[in-house]
Amino acid sequence: MATTSSDLPVVLTIAGSDSGGGAGIQADLKTFQEHDVFGTSVIVALTAQNTLGVHGVHEVPADFVTAQLDAVASDMDVRATKTGMLATSELVHTVVKGIRRHGLTNVVVDPVAASKHGDALLAPEALATVRDVLLPVATIVTPNLGEVALLTGVEVTGTDDLDKAAEAMKALGPQWVLIKGGHLPDNLEAVDLLFDGERMIEIATARSASTDTHGTGCTLSSAIAANLAKGMDVPSAAQVAKDYITGAITHGLRIGAGIGPVDHGWPRRPVPPTDDAQAR
Ligand SMILES: Nc1ncnc2c1ncn2[C@@H]1O[C@H](COP(=O)(O)OP(=O)(O)OP(=O)(O)O)[C@@H](O)[C@H]1O
Ligand SMILES: Cc1ncc(COP(=O)(O)O)c(N)n1
Numbered sequence: 230m231a232t233t234s235s236d237l238p239v240v241l242t243i244a245g246s247d248s249g250g251g252a253g254i255q256a257d258l259k260t261f262q263e264h265d266v267f268g269t270s271v272i273v274a275l276t277a278q279n280t281l282g283v284h285g286v287h288e289v290p291a292d293f294v295t296a297q298l299d300a301v302a303s304d305m306d307v308r309a310t311k312t313g314m315l316a317t318s319e320l321v322h323t324v325v326k327g328i329r330r331h332g333l334t335n336v337v338v339d340p341v342a343a344s345k346h347g348d349a350l351l352a353p354e355a356l357a358t359v360r361d362v363l364l365p366v367a368t369i370v371t372p373n374l375g376e377v378a379l380l381t382g383v384e385v386t387g388t389d390d391l392d393k394a395a396e397a398m399k400a401l402g403p404q405w406v407l408i409k410g411g412h413l414p415d416n417l418e419a420v421d422l423l424f425d426g427e428r429m430i431e432i433a434t435a436r437s438a439s440t441d442t443h444g445t446g447c448t449l450s451s452a453i454a455a456n457l458a459k460g461m462d463v464p465s466a467a468q469v470a471k472d473y474i475t476g477a478i479t480h481g482l483r484i485g486a487g488i489g490p491v492d493h494g495w496p497r498r499p500v501p502p503t504d505d506a507q508a509r
Contacts, residue, residue: 251490
């Protein structure tokens with residue numbers, strides 16, 4: 230019987246570990262902490278990773294993924310769940326069975342396929358499992374443009390294509406879709422599009438020149454999960470999360486020699502120098 234004696238909402242991330250601390254489970258738990266929710270985790274795979282790339286992947290056996298999920302969900306009142314790197318088709322099936330068995334709600338799916346350096350984080354044959362089995366249980370799915378192309382075949386080359394992408398993703402069964410336009414060539418704005426089958430809501434912020442963008446997708450989806458756990462509706466959760474990720478990118482941390490991590494703790498730090506001065 231899941232119980233809680235605190236007002237602090239419990240949030241769960243089911244994802245891969247990033248030893249470099251910028252993406253994956255580590256980004257998710259930092260984001261939860263910054264949102265004042267209680268973070269819990271199910272680790273699906275370990276990566277040996279830093280700001281230069283992914284140097285190794287070690288998957289967790291499916292029965293131990295189930296053991297972690299059952300341990301958390303049988304004891305705690307999980308208010309929102311986020312999924313990230315799920316590695317293989319077997320592990321996607323395992324996670325969806327767990328979500329269904331425990332009746333988890335507010336499920337935010339970040340359909341992670343590859344790292345910013347192009348390292349595979351999902352086996353190619355698992356794409357169909359994500360599409361057919363995971364997306365139908367999603368409250369909201371948050372694909373980047375590469376993931377949209379892999380899952381739907383729709384190629385987005387400009388903001389005008391975002392609505393076509395949102396419609397194609399919605400047809401796969403999630404309640405809401407947030408298409409992330411971070412990889413668009415627009416130099417002025419970072420435009421995302423939220424869609425529930427009726428409402429198309431554009432969420433845009435000024436584009437930062439910072440190159441510290443490792444973990445942007447993980448951080449955005451975790452922030453949405455934290456906001457849903459606090460009781461926000463999906464449009465509010467997405468808008469507030471967008472403001473958080475924009476601040477985290479703009480502040481940057483300049484850690485490591487490659488694509489640096491975003492600054493999860495930015496709300497506690499002074500405003501950095503102008504964006505142009507930040508660009509490396
Ligand atoms: N340079 C930038 N300035 C401001 N916002 C950005 C920038 N780059 C990305 N974003 C925003 O960050 C969020 C994540 O988008 P992005 O497209 O980078 O996701 P992603 O590729 O899935 O991330 P990841 O590679 O970490 O999984 C979106 O809200 C996007 O608009
Ligand atoms: C464990 C894990 N999960 C997700 C990402 C995606 O993040 P990014 O695309 O910023 O490298 C990653 N690199 N590692």
